[in-house]
Amino acid sequence: MRITRVRATPVAVPYRTDETWAFGRRRGLVALLVEVDTDEGLTGLGEAAAYPSADAVLGALRAMEPLVVGSDPLRIEQLVQRIDVVGTYHHTGCSSPAAAALETACWDLLGKSCGTPVVNLLGGRFRDRVEFFHYVAAAGPDEVRAEGARAARAGARTCYLKVGSDDLDTDLERLAALREGAGRKMGIRVDANEAWSAGAAVQAVAAMEEFGLELVEQPVSGRNLPEMAYVRSRIGTPLLANEASWTRSDQFAVLREGAADVVSADQQMDGGLLNLKRSAGLCAAAGVPVVKHSLGELGVAVAAAVHVIASTPNFRCANQGYGALLTDDIVEGRFAGPLENYTDGCLEVPPEPGLGVRLDAEKVGRYAELYREEGAGFAFHDPAALSRAPALPKR
Incomplete structure (x- = not known):
């Protein structure tokens, strides 16, 4: 089998309400939907987060295309090394989502060619379904309270809330409302998305802990x-690394410094599914749980992440997902997308060969x-935040 073509389609899917952070x-x-065609008529599916922008990732994908066209997609390690070493894309960054999408499509092709779900190629099922948290958009207390109640009705076990507001009292009001609504x-x-200095972090977490974190x-x-390790030693709530831990090299450094109790990992930011599995193994060796991070995925x-998580023991906490925010998806059936497709905050492992999902052609179109017409309006920016000349940390 040989790769004959790589196709990429940027799509924009609205949220129920804006996602707001510090x-x-x-x-x-x-997201960029990636389809890898082969000379045997099989097509593998992948997806790249538009991070930092769709144009940047699309440019990286097009630059990688000559490295993969003509290759055997079932030799996944060889193909990834060609991208990383020959193409020099081991310097991870905005190219990582493109590499991850290509690698994911190859896993889809491998599963389809073998007639088995990807989970079976990654060690088999450790669990039959994968848990995700309920994303509560930062809003006024009434809206946050209502969303917490919605999460409880849906059977979610964990709610996720952005903090790091300009005023700590705003965060505390939202937290109180969420606890009241969710139970x-x-x-x-x-x-907090890195919004605090060490002293401010210790102070803020101490104030929030009455609501149970x-x-x-x-x-x-x-x-x-070292600053993360200092804060970890001064707070009573376990610290989760995120921006510090997007690649295996980063995770190794976090573990070596004792800077976190839990580590997040992301196949989009570290080149694919096998590296996500390796991240979990690295953390397991250190006795640390791992959480799947998401930049926003369809x-x-x-589905690709579910196969990895289901086959890996130390994904013991709810993972990041956008089901509570999304209005729709681009795949057929009830696998992913909006909240109503989840059961008690969980998704079942797809049983079909490969990733087990199919694109909905009408929704993709x-x-x-929508992306062609309004794509700029979906980008990572906020005119109001820009006018305030933002800087890290806030306080």
Whole structure:
């Protein structure tokens, strides 16, 4: 089998409500759907997050195309090494989602050619379904309270809330509303996106702990691991590394410094599914749980991650997903996408060969057109935040 062509389609899918974090917002999710065609008539599916932008990732994908066309897609390690070493893309960054999409498509092709789900090629099922948290958009207390109640009705066990507001009282009001709406049994995870200095982080987490926190994600800069370790030693809530831990090299450094209790990993930011599995193995060796991070993914990338997570023991916490925010998806059936496709916050492992998902041609066309017409409006930016001259940390 040989790769004959790589096709990429940018799509934009709206959110129910804007996603807002310490330094910006976006009103929907942009992704690049990648289809890898072969001379045997099989097509593999992949998906690249539009990080930092769709144009940047599309440019990287086109530059990688000569490295993969003509290759055997079933020799996944060989193909990835050609991208990383010959193409010099081992310097991870905005090229990583493109490489991950190509690698994922090859796993899809391998599963389809063998007639088995990808999970069986990665060690088999350790679990039959994969848990995701309920993303609660940062909003006014009434909206946050209502979303917490929605999460509880849906059977979610963990809610995720962005913090790091200009005023700590705003964060505390939202947290109080979320606890009230979600109930006392709901796990609550907060994410500051590096918004705080070490002293501010210790102060903020201490104030928030009365509401019962499961994890506090990246409270300080991910580029200062001793500072992370210091904050970890001063707070009562386990610290989750995120911006500090997007690649295996980063994760190794976090573990060596004792800078986190839990580590997040992301196949989009480290070149693919096999590296996500390796990340989990690295963390398991250190006795640390791992969490799947997401820059915002649709059904193809979510399905791909589910196969890895289902086959890997130490994904013991709820993983990041966008089901609570998405209005739709681009895959057929009830596998991924909006919240109603989840059961108690979980997705079943697809049983079909490969990734087990198929594109919905009508929806792909619709959201590709939306991207062409309004793609700039879905980008990672916020005019109001830009006017405030943002800088890290906030306080």
